[in-house]
Amino acid sequence: MSEILFIFDDNNYKGQSGEPMAAALLRSGLLTITNSTYHGRPRGVVGLGVEEPNALVQLVSGTQESMRPATVIELAEGLNARSLTGIGALPELPDAARYDKTNRYVDVLVIGAGIAGLKAAAEALKAGHEVLLTDDQPGPGGHLRHLGEALPSVLQDVLTHKNLTYVPRCTATGLYDQNYIVAVERRSDHLGDAAPANRARIRVWHIRAGKVVLAPGAFQRPLIFANNDRAGIMLSHAASTYVALYGVTFFKRAFVVTVDNQGYRDALRLHQAGVQVESIYDVRQDAQGASVDAAKAAGIPIHLHTTVLDTVANAEGALQSIILQDLNTDEIIEAAADLLAVSGGWTPIVDLATHIGIKPKWSAEHAAFLVNHNTDQLQTAGMLAGDFGGDDDPAIFFGPALDDEQAHNAYIDLQRDATLHELRRAVGAGLHSIEHIKRYTTIGTAHDQGKTSGMLTIGALCQLNATAQDGNSVLSPAEVGTLSFRPPYVPVPFAALAGRERGPLSDPIRITPIHQWHVEAGAVFEDVGQWKRPWYFPKPEESMEDAVRRECVAAREGVAVMDASTLGKIDIQGPDAGVFLDRIYTNMFSTLPVGQCRYGLMCKADGIAFDDGVTTRLGKNHYLMTTTTGGAAGVLAWLEEWLQTEWPELKVYCTSVTEHVSTIALVGPKSRQLLQELVKDIDLSKEEFPFMHSRMATIDGTTVRIARISFSGELAFEINVDWSHALATWERLWALGRPYDLAAYGTETMHVLRAEKGYVIMGQDTDGTQTPHDLNMSWIVSKKKEFIGKRSLQLPYLQQAGRPQLVGLLPELGNEVLPEGAYITALDVKPDGQGKTSHTGFVTSSYYSPTLGRSFALALIANGLNRMGELVAVPIGKKLLQATICDAVFIDKENLRRD
């Protein structure tokens, strides 16, 4: 340890490196650290660790992490922090620190390096196991550290055993099924400015353990009395540790109020450190044990069957005097004091055990909820299992009887400023369940998640619920029940959970082999799943609207090219491939001649259409299926599910080839002429190469597959080329296309072109409730064969009138593009009693069409196919637009252009 300087609230303080910040602040006499969030009351340090409800600070140095308890911040050179009034602030700048993750598989994980944990580790080592030992403190020993005592040497040896990994500053934050544990290790904050730049600040451990030993120890609990929140009122174990171990000399006159012998031990420590301990006030009628004898021997006055009722503050709001009550005579005594050390019993840390659904059991002997568990997978040890050591004989007592006025200032949850008064109000309102009361009063919902307030609430409810239910008798905590804790046990920064998966690494980015060309051409991209797809290709000074119009005109009047490589592609082979596809698609594929393509639609078993695409028969036993860009993985999983779990007799093999084959769509009346310049070995004329046919060809010595497929209604060719040759093919086309004014187009133009033809996009023009019939695609539903979903299409509710159906929509004003998602109502509909109008459908796709010279839309409208020509209303804000229902095919209904 060495002396260092640190800054708190812009003032310089001295401290020892490595000691808790709270200790240094107390030693310098800073009793009031903050004002409470809601009541603005002066508050000081209460505890020793993560249970601290008051002394939360925001780091100014480093990562500016918010809401760190000053009781767990280790002093280091360069530390700068400021006080917080309950609510933290997010830093303005991104967290530049490094965060890591690690995965461990161990025989035995011991959580807690106190004596119980170390003993459990020793046993596991003796049995030959590999042991991981985690502890949230900077060093081993648990409460021995607070007492300043060294570890017994036999336990020292455990720490250096070759089969043991000991990780300090590592807090287990969650225990999950099958012994999966998440732990958060803080690795650099305690080093301050001296921390190596490359060290991860926090490492999140993902641990799977054969056996978990829970030895987390316990928190000391406070008591409920009036004005129990003043600076100068501390947990006795914390007060005696700050004084005896960290040399806090601020306190001159102390009182100890206790329900157990821990108060005596702490009184003795304070006394031995030079604090004037005026008296121990013990709620018990009788107190016995070595610690009681020692306190007596030291001359500390002891008052039995007495407790603290109220306190009085000085001008600064800190403790000035305490009001004590003799429980025999009800006599009231007031005494001056600057420290009130409270020992309300121990609360073992049951949090992790409750994460996996274990219910703690009340032990009257311990005045505590315990978890006694001992299986091959999970064992509890130490205080959690009831091993309190010492000579404790605690009373079950949570505070004296208080009147209404006192209850207003008797705090249960210091962070939430929630008092006994609010608890009484909750019970008065008829709430009994502690889980309901927690939500009603907010007790236990703050940063500390009820570490000190949970047990006090249960204690208070023992009286309140009894009164509410049957008069006088007091309930046992066992009858009130415990709170269930949820992970994380302590707050964890999101940055730590994200680790290195931030920014560009937060999700994989998929790009096509032509991507770099798009970038250089100035494309604006959109995300389609993980894919980056060109959205449109603006020329300098061109708006999106201008670019899309130009691209559309090129495709309809000249020639345009699109990178369609993201199209999902599944290679399907095997002697039963045709039979299989007949079952998967609503239409027939086993009869498709080799070398031809067919559009197919697939439904789930419930008759709802979910994906579509063109499938080509490449050989007798060989098909290539295409899917929507976003649906590729889901369709492959769907095919596999049927093959593996229903039809294992079918000899069919499915392989994703999305990233093996790149697809370039060449579209427009001049596409044939342009492509024929590049392709010399086959005749592209409509007679030799009809629509929906597929041909192998050669481009610059590379074998490609060309298909006459059109997603625009125009004459079009899809060039399927090996992923690694795609860029070269694209560049050749581009160079040859110059005399044709070849335009590159993106997804926006693709959408306009396909919508003009009424081609549906699954997921955009559907909402997961449309049958093929609803999409006006009855023509694709085979009556001759079975397919998945066919039986459902006969169900009455999928046939009933009034279902939303896909139709076209022409806005009254041709320059008005309706917003996608806009609600559609009947024209004459009147608002109901709530001022609402019932809708009759919604807009699914909406664009401006340069070809039509006006706006148009697709929409799902109730019974829409039977409402052609009907005028409907589209309310947009205060405006009421009108539109006419029409056929979804806006251009070339006769399909003349595609040849």
Add this chain to the structure above:
Amino acid sequence: MLYIPCPHCGLRNETEFHYGAEAGVAYPDPNALTDSDWAKYLHIRANPKGWLAERWVHFAGCGRWFNLWRNTVTHEIGPAYLPFTEQPKSPANGQEGLKA
């Protein structure tokens, strides 16, 4: 997080799997069922409090479907078995439902 024994890959974290509800519900002859029975096949699966044989797929691993006994209350994992093989006995051992 569950630790699931894939029959092909061994113990893996739950995040590598997708859930497929009750195991052993064969695809029926659709035309042999009434509307109501067909709707039951589509939408109704057993969801007991206690041990249940379930379908799982190791989508982020071998991609294979298999079946697995799992306790829906305690999250205990029982034996895994391949589709179209004999179902191992329920780990409940006659104590079905009592665990809750």
